[in-house]
Amino acid sequence: MPYYVFTITQPNPMIKNLDMQQACEVYKDARELARDLRAKQEPGDKAIVKIVFAASQLEAEENLHETREKPILMEWEK
Numbered sequence: 001m002p003y004y005v006f007t008i009t010q011p012n013p014m015i016k017n018l019d020m021q022q023a024c025e026v027y028k029d030a031r032e033l034a035r036d037l038r039a040k041q042e043p044g045d046k047a048i049v050k051i052v053f054a055a056s057q058l059e060a061e062e063n064l065h066e067t068r069e070k071p072i073l074m075e076w077e078k
Contacts, residue, residue: 001053003030004060007037008048018061027051 005021021037024030030051037049054060 001055003027004052004054004057005030005033005037006050006052006060006064008050008064009046010048016065018064020057020060021049023057027053 002023002025004023007019007021009017009019011017022030022033024033034049034051041047041049050064052060052063054063
C-alpha cells in the first residue's frame, strides 16, 4: 500500500480542501517530500501537510475527512 502526501487547507471548520501532492511506495520518500513541502511554506501559510497510509487515494481522502472525537481526559491527566 502506498503513502499519500496531501496538502490540506481549511477555510472554515466545515470544509477541508485536500490537494494530493504525490503517492510514494516507500515511507522515507513520503517523509522527505512532506518535509520539503513544509520547509517551502510561507510563514503565514496555514496549510497542513500530512502523510496517509492507505490502499487507495479515495480511502486516504476518506480518512482525512473523518472527524475524530477528542480523547476523554481522566482526572489525573489534567
